[in-house]
Amino acid sequence: MLVSTVELAWRARRGAELGLAGAAGVGLDWGEVIARKNRIVASWSQGKDQALERQGIAVLRGHATFLAPHELQVGDRTVTTEKIVIATGSSPARPSIEGIEHTVTSEELLDRTALPGRMVAIGGGAIGMELGFAFARAGLYTNVSVRRITGDRTVEADIGGTTHRLSADVVVVATGRPPNTEGLRLDLAGVRLERGTVSVNEYLQSPTAPHVYAAGDVTGRHQHTPAAWYEGRVAAENALKGNHEAVDFNVFPTTIFTIPAVAQVGLTEAEARKRGLRVGVGRSPFEDNTAASVREETEGLVKVIYDEASGQLLGVHILGPNAEDLIHIAAVAMRGGLRRRDLAGMHYVFPTLAGTVFDAMWE
Amino acid sequence: MDYDLLVIGAGTAGSFAARTAIGLGGRTAIVEQDGFAGTCLASG
Numbered sequence: 001m002l003v004s005t006v007e008l009a010w011r012a013r014r015g016a017e018l019g020l021a022g023a024a025g026v027g028l029d030w031g032e033v034i035a036r037k038n039r040i041v042a043s044w045s046q047g048k049d050q051a052l053e054r055q056g057i058a059v060l061r062g063h064a065t066f067l068a069p070h071e072l073q074v075g076d077r078t079v080t081t082e083k084i085v086i087a088t089g090s091s092p093a094r095p096s097i098e099g100i101e102h103t104v105t106s107e108e109l110l111d112r113t114a115l116p117g118r119m120v121a122i123g124g125g126a127i128g129m130e131l132g133f134a135f136a137r138a139g140l141y142t143n144v145s146v147r148r149i150t151g152d153r154t155v156e157a158d159i160g161g162t163t164h165r166l167s168a169d170v171v172v173v174a175t176g177r178p179p180n181t182e183g184l185r186l187d188l189a190g191v192r193l194e195r196g197t198v199s200v201n202e203y204l205q206s207p208t209a210p211h212v213y214a215a216g217d218v219t220g221r222h223q224h225t226p227a228a229w230y231e232g233r234v235a236a237e238n239a240l241k242g243n244h245e246a247v248d249f250n251v252f253p254t255t256i257f258t259i260p261a262v263a264q265v266g267l268t269e270a271e272a273r274k275r276g277l278r279v280g281v282g283r284s285p286f287e288d289n290t291a292a293s294v295r296e297e298t299e300g301l302v303k304v305i306y307d308e309a310s311g312q313l314l315g316v317h318i319l320g321p322n323a324e325d326l327i328h329i330a331a332v333a334m335r336g337g338l339r340r341r342d343l344a345g346m347h348y349v350f351p352t353l354a355g356t357v358f359d360a361m362w363e
Numbered sequence: 364m365d366y367d368l369l370v371i372g373a374g375t376a377g378s379f380a381a382r383t384a385i386g387l388g389g390r391t392a393i394v395e396q397d398g399f400a401g402t403c404l405a406s407g
């Protein structure tokens with residue numbers, strides 16, 4: 001949400017190049033950006049508990065803790081249940097870096113109503129990269145890297161072998177999100193944890209406590225919203241109807257919302273080669289795309305990895321404008337078993353960004 | 364037993380699990396210690 005607002009401002013300012021008058025002066029009212037985010041979030045969560053209740057679900061408020069395999073404490077009451085789905089999510093890691101107390105989490109950062117002057121993001125995963133780009137495009141200097149944070153939010157970081165000292169107004173830590181399993185007393189249910197993660201089989205069931213299932217971030221596998229929807233449904237069905245659906249993440253598109261975004265589905269070239277496959281690679285840059293040129297957004301490319309003999313698509317990676325939407329062309333093709341040649345021969349609308357996906361299928 | 368299925372956490376995964384379970388006719392409860400948005404809505 002914030003990325004889209006920042007991107008809009010960034011696009012608007014670039015509009016000066018396209019002849020938009022007054023575009024260069026477009027700015028962000030960060031207080032209002034955050035207030036709007038908070039309003040939208042509130043409207044989404046507001047009434048959600050009543051909606052669940054209307055559907056006939058008993059909504060219990062409080063912290064849940066196991067007392068016995070089928071018995072839990074919720075607030076000051078005790079409840080018994082045949083089956084359990086653990087969907088407690090994840091929380092930001094606090095890595096043991098010297099001076100960690102001078103840092104904030106992504107959640108704390110996104111509640112600040114003023115833009116910091118200079119920000120350092122620690123952690124180059126999806127969240128660190130997104131924050132880095134969003135805030136950098138919002139007009140800040142950012143840096144993704146670290147060693148130690150000394151007193152006044154000065155970050156000592158090793159960059160290319162030399163130590164740099166980066167002084168910042170805010171240091172945000174985004175080094176992964178371990179599952180929320182503490183305080184649940186999962187040991188009393190017989191659930192085995194693997195490094196703090198609820199370990200589950202392909203039916204999302206705990207092998208050591210077969211009446212317990214887990215879904216979403218707490219399984220520590222695919223920490224994405226669509227995985228949480230999917231696993232929530234599969235876990236509940238398997239719990240109530242018996243194990244009949246194994247989770248399948250073979251075609252699972254994901255995106256890091258940098259600006260422009262980077263999206264992927266399937267294997268990388270290196271992963272495909274490591275499996276000993278005879279790999280072919282196709283590439284098409286957005287520079288060659290008329291729709292991208294017209295928008296002056298020619299950064300990036302589409303890269304296709306396929307099995308050389310059969311033309312089966314093994315993976316597609318897109319960096320560039322609308323990558324988060326374009327990736328679904330590849331995902332649908334992979335799901336439907338379409339080959340490289342099927343896509344290379346497609347008719348498509350000109351001029352569109354989608355054209356580059358099809359162009360990458362030619363060699 | 365009070366319930367057929369008890370879901371812990373009313374974020375994205377928990378809400379979908381509870382709705383699925385009630386759709387299957389199970390006696391279903393969901394526990395939440397915080398707001399009802401979960402992480403996705405609260406932080407994206």
Ligand SMILES: Cc1cc2nc3c(=O)[nH]c(=O)nc-3n(C[C@H](O)[C@H](O)[C@H](O)COP(=O)(O)OP(=O)(O)OC[C@H]3O[C@@H](n4cnc5c(N)ncnc54)[C@H](O)[C@@H]3O)c2cc1C
Binds near residue numbers: 183373395396
């Ligand atoms: C900054 C940020 C940006 C993200 N951007 C994206 C994105 O662009 N696209 C994407 O697909 N994913 C994104 N994600 C990931 C996505 O938000 C998560 O994968 C998803 O929300 C996981 O849902 P969940 O139901 O597993 O957990 P959550 O949504 O975290 O829900 C867990 C719930 O359980 C409750 N709970 C925990 N323990 C207990 C207990 N003992 N008793 C009672 N209640 C408990 C918590 O209060 C919480 O409400 C992002 C995450 C972050 C942090």
